[in-house]
Amino acid sequence: MMLCMKSSTFVMVHVGQSTESQRNLEHGIETLSWGFPEKKPEYEHARPRFAVLATGASPRVQLEDWLQNTATLYLFQVRGGFYEGTAWHWPDEEVERRLKYPQRFGIEPLAKLDNVPLGPEGPLTEAGSDAIRRSGTDRGMGKLVEMPAQRLLELAGIPFDPDDPEDVPLDKSPGFTAEQVEGKKKPQRRRRGAGYISDPKKRKAIEEHAEQLATTHYQAQGWTVEKLGKPYDLRCTRGTEERHVEVKGTTGAATSVELTINEVLHARDKDNTVDLYVVSDIKVDTSTDPYLPSGGTVWHYPDWEPAEEDLRPRKYEYRLPDIPA
Numbered sequence: 610m611m612l613c614m615k616s617s618t619f620v621m622v623h624v625g626q627s628t629e630s631q632r633n634l635e636h637g638i639e640t641l642s643w644g645f646p647e648k649k650p651e652y653e654h655a656r657p658r659f660a661v662l663a664t665g666a667s668p669r670v671q672l673e674d675w676l677q678n679t680a681t682l683y684l685f686q687v688r689g690g691f692y693e694g695t696a697w698h699w700p701d702e703e704v705e706r707r708l709k710y711p712q713r714f715g716i717e718p719l720a721k722l723d724n725v726p727l728g729p730e731g732p733l734t735e736a737g738s739d740a741i742r743r744s745g746t747d748r749g750m751g752k753l754v755e756m757p758a759q760r761l762l763e764l765a766g767i768p769f770d771p772d773d774p775e776d777v778p779l780d781k782s783p784g785f786t787a788e789q790v791e792g793k794k795k796p797q798r799r800r801r802g803a804g805y806i807s808d809p810k811k812r813k814a815i816e817e818h819a820e821q822l823a824t825t826h827y828q829a830q831g832w833t834v835e836k837l838g839k840p841y842d843l844r845c846t847r848g849t850e851e852r853h854v855e856v857k858g859t860t861g862a863a864t865s866v867e868l869t870i871n872e873v874l875h876a877r878d879k880d881n882t883v884d885l886y887v888v889s890d891i892k893v894d895t896s897t898d899p900y901l902p903s904g905g906t907v908w909h910y911p912d913w914e915p916a917e918e919d920l921r922p923r924k925y926e927y928r929l930p931d932i933p934a
Contacts, residue, residue, distance in 0.1 A: 614759050617775055618754075619755075621660075623664070626665070641715055648693070659686060663680045679724045682725045684721075684761055685719055697892070736754050737754050779920065815860065855913070860890065873915055
């Protein structure tokens with residue numbers, strides 16, 4: 610039956626149980642990015658559509674023993690393909706002040722699947738399962754494999770079009786957060802030290818650098834730029850024209866950005882002309898005071914209006930029920 614299903618290119622990755630590996634897994638989920646220590650020839654022209662990051666099973670066993678195990682699978686949609694990163698992004702890169710994982714790609718969380726059989730009774734093909742095992746014996750390097758996505762999507766409860774299973778609606782997938790990482794040596798949250806994007810000084814440096822690149826871009830096109838911050842970042846005017854610009858920056862991949870409900874409503878208002886300006890792979894030198902940002906890759910979306918299938922709510926407003934007197 611599986612042979613009749615459409616196959617997609619997957620990146621299969623084994624993530625170890627060490628504190629460093631689990632911390633990097635959390636950071637990758639938080640920042641929607643993953644990376645490897647080196648570039649492989651097979652990455653050159655690959656356009657993977659999905660990624661599976663697996664943890665919880667030891668890969669240093671024979672295949673027949675591996676297929677008897679279970680693992681936790683983190684299923685992602687791959688965004689943007691492979692690229693050469695230049696910014697320190699993961700916690701251990703910041704600590705060691707060197708680029709350890711330059712071969713990168715963007716990941717969009719779709720579902721976390723617990724205790725998944727790695728053998729024929731599970732959702733993976735034998736080649737897909739073995740690719741995870743081989744990744745674990747090769748420093749976590751991603752292994753490319755052609756495999757149907759349907760069984761994984763079904764297990765995750767994600768609706769899909771049988772004729773186009775790669776077109777996954779984000780608003781219909783459960784997703785997951787870094788808090789759901791459950792390794793044996795799960796790192797403590799709110800750690801002190803370098804490496805986390807939650808560092809307010811680093812976050813501010815990234816935001817200001819992205820805004821400066823956007824300002825320079827629009828000024829070069831003859832726009833007068835006014836920095837607002839709220840309800841949108843930049844107000845650009847040129848004669849009778851007016852554009853509103855939302856600016857986002859990251860040291861990781863250009864995968865997804867966080868939006869407030871006001872930002873979404875503003876972009877959907879037919880009275881507004883809104884652009885989205887995203888800068889990824891921003892370098893930040895944290896040894897200086899203030900921090901020194903530089904570089905970055907620009908992703909520019911003129912006349913931007915976020916579609917419903919590309920939005921996933923992360924928070925809810927809950928109305929408390931009336932308590933009978």
